[in-house]
Amino acid sequence: MPLLTTVVRNAIFQIMKSKAYEKGEPKIVRQMTLSQFDEMFPDEESCRVYLSSHRWPNGVRCPRCQNDHVYLSKARPWHWQCKQCGKNNRAPYRFSLRTGTIFEESKKPLLQWFKVLHLMVVSKKGISALQIHRMLGYGSYRTSWYMCHRLRAAMNDPEFRQLMGIVEIDETYMGGKEKNKHANKRTNQRGTAGKIPVIGAISRKGNVVCKMIENTDTETLTRFVRKTVSDKVDLVATDEHSGYRYLGWVMPHEMISHSTGEYVRGEVHTNNIESFWSLLKRGVIGTYHNVSKKYLPLYLAEFSFRFNNRNEADIFGKAIAGC
Numbered sequence: 001m002p003l004l005t006t007v008v009r010n011a012i013f014q015i016m017k018s019k020a021y022e023k024g025e026p027k028i029v030r031q032m033t034l035s036q037f038d039e040m041f042p043d044e045e046s047c048r049v050y051l052s053s054h055r056w057p058n059g060v061r062c063p064r065c066q067n068d069h070v071y072l073s074k075a076r077p078w079h080w081q082c083k084q085c086g087k088n089n090r091a092p093y094r095f096s097l098r099t100g101t102i103f104e105e106s107k108k109p110l111l112q113w114f115k116v117l118h119l120m121v122v123s124k125k126g127i128s129a130l131q132i133h134r135m136l137g138y139g140s141y142r143t144s145w146y147m148c149h150r151l152r153a154a155m156n157d158p159e160f161r162q163l164m165g166i167v168e169i170d171e172t173y174m175g176g177k178e179k180n181k182h183a184n185k186r187t188n189q190r191g192t193a194g195k196i197p198v199i200g201a202i203s204r205k206g207n208v209v210c211k212m213i214e215n216t217d218t219e220t221l222t223r224f225v226r227k228t229v230s231d232k233v234d235l236v237a238t239d240e241h242s243g244y245r246y247l248g249w250v251m252p253h254e255m256i257s258h259s260t261g262e263y264v265r266g267e268v269h270t271n272n273i274e275s276f277w278s279l280l281k282r283g284v285i286g287t288y289h290n291v292s293k294k295y296l297p298l299y300l301a302e303f304s305f306r307f308n309n310r311n312e313a314d315i316f317g318k319a320i321a322g323c
């Protein structure tokens with residue numbers, strides 16, 4: 001394990017040594033390159049070691065009962081037995097490195113999964129399954145498509161924490177007809193027919209949370225805000241959408257009036273969440289050429305994950321730990 005992470009450790013060390021880091025300037029985090037990837041994962045065994053160390057940083061645990069008193073199988077490598085949750089001493093529960101991960105049902109080598117994931121996490125605007133299929137050249141397009149979706153699902157953040165500080169909230173619409181894509185969104189809401197509403201919250205310099213919603217009524221918007229934003233928030237900034245009009249009753253809330261040409265009033269603006277929308281839209285429309293309602297949540301998970309880990313030198317390892 002220590003051997004494998006040397007590449008990552010060196011990368012982090014390089015960043016910390018840099019002048020920009022010392023000055024506290026925004027740092028450019030270099031992600032693992034293709035050659036570093038190949039160096040780190042020369043074979044299937046290196047992937048197994050890596051998965052094991054990220055899945056069980058404190059030693060192997062039974063995926064069923066979380067007990068760490070497990071026995072390595074003598075006959076099969078990367079398999080263990082747990083007597084705690086087996087039927088009896090003679091019939092222990094057996095599990096492997098893949099049990100309970102997204103790789104469990106797959107016969108594909110881990111190396112193949114790792115390559116797909118690496119391409120996904122280092123592509124700022126995402127990468128299509130077709131492109132992955134072309135680049136990696138194995139299996140069918142369908143296989144790449146399936147692997148990408150499983151990996152997106154694994155990027156859903158399990159440790160959700162409510163947002164604090166100054167939080168921007170905004171809603172947007174995804175998909176819809178071709179002719180509406182470049183329409184000036186400033187005026188009316190008529191262009192939203194057939195589009196899917198998405199709501200998002202972003203804490204300044206922090207994380208983004210976004211979610212597909214059925215409609216943009218007051219109840220739906222308020223429910224999202226109450227769930228996503230901490231009661232101890234310093235300020236919530238939104239546009240003048242009427243659905244936000246009661247937020248001031250429960251938290252410090254300021255609105256910016258886009259319709260009258262106001263975009264920034266001191267701390268009050270929604271520029272960060274709008275940048276995220278633009279990244280998401282450029283990615284979804286440019287890379288995936290639109291997505292359906294069924295799969296939109298998976299793309300939201302993917303884009304949020306990359307955004308929230310933008311300063312993480314080992315984004316790949318973080319993603320593997322969630323698989």
Ligand SMILES: [Zn+2]
Nearest residue numbers: 062065082085
């Ligand atoms: Zn067990």
